Amino acid sequence: MNKNELVTIRRSLHQIPELGFREYKTQSFLLETIEKMNRPNIEITKWETGLFVYVKGNNPKKTIGYRADIDGLPITEATKFSFESQHPGQMHACGHDLHMTIALGVLDEISANPIADNVLFIFQPAEEGPGGAEPMLSSDTFKQWKVDSIFALHIAPELPVGTVSSKAGILFANTSELFLDFTGKGGHAAYPHLTKDMIVTASSFVTQLQQIISRKVDPLDSGVITVGKMTAGTVQNIIAETARLEGTIRTLQPETMKIIKTELEKIIKGFEIAYDCTIEVDYGAMYYQVSNDKLYVDKFAEAVQKEGIQFIEANAAMTGEDFGYFLKEIPGFMFWLGVDSPYGLHHSKLNPSEDAIEVGIKAVTAMMKEG
DSSP, X not given: OOHHHHHHHHHXXXXXXXXXXXXXXXXXXXXXXXXXXXXXXXXXXXXXXXXXXXXXOSSOSSEEEEEEEOOOBSXXXXXXXXXXXXXXXXXXXXXXXXXXXXXXXXXXXXXXXXOSSEEEEEEEOOTTTTOSHHHHHHSHHHHTTOOOEEEEEEEETTSOTTEEEEOSEEXXXXXXXXXXXXXXXXXXXXXGGGSBOHHHHHHHHHHHHHXXXXXXXXXXXXXXXXXXXXXXXXSTTEEOSEEEEEEEEEESSHHHHHHHHHHHHHHHHHHHHHTTOEEEEEOXXXXXXXXXXXXXXXXXXXXXXXXXXXXXXXOOBSOOOXXXXXXXXXXXXXXXXXXXXXXXXXXXXXXXXXXXXXXXXHHXXXXXXXX
């Protein structure tokens, strides 16, 4: 594929973002694009709204897995591109349109010029939620190929085009969603003593949460609890009977996640007594840490530098990625691909440079040839 073809594919995908396990148009587009390659060594298998695409090597000693996530986000696009999202309230604001385009470009190259090893391309749904990696990994469909190593990329808006970045060990954090529903007793604003005010309760709870990090987590470890949304009340002169907090928990160690949740549930019990209310907690989607294998990171750094791509040592980040479930079971790594966007991930004006597509294809192909 030449650059114009790749850009056309990316822009077509950008126009049809779909949420997790609803990627019907996306799956159809991917199938149509792959079938047009018309290569006898390509084997396609559907899984839910995703795909497995297998390419047999010339002299295979192992099978290499490569994952590209395919879902969009519930964000209203504000780029004003001529190819902006045609799906109201949905956007490829995390670069998955580039991820898919790069995977298709690599697939085209590898199927036309097979390498020694087998390659399994994994077009994974629902990375942004509710999580597609874990069920895809545990499926009988996936297990038939016996993948020996696996890797993936993620665009990095802050890095220039022509650079990639990774590190051995922890790259992304363990993450858990957090939903808390408070129920007390509503009433007239003039008679607060006859009510159980859930705005006061929930507000106090938010401040109490931060003491878990400051007093229960080792200062040399890392943990974050963020409450990003509070919903409560109806009008200004009625005391709220219910409140809802929505947030996220992030840690660099799985054990720290357990500590935080244990302490959180102790606080819940205390608040139910102190504020005479009930509190229900739901942890929603949980993602396992992305921990990179040093052997493969070192191989990757060497391979891309031979191709004239700059390799930068990454720092660990408290972001989450469900690719961690693959790495929990299969050795491999994830890397950042520089796309030089003035707006960051999950921003309604994310604008990754399309020049990064060819860099990504070159980096991924080089690693596949390295084995």
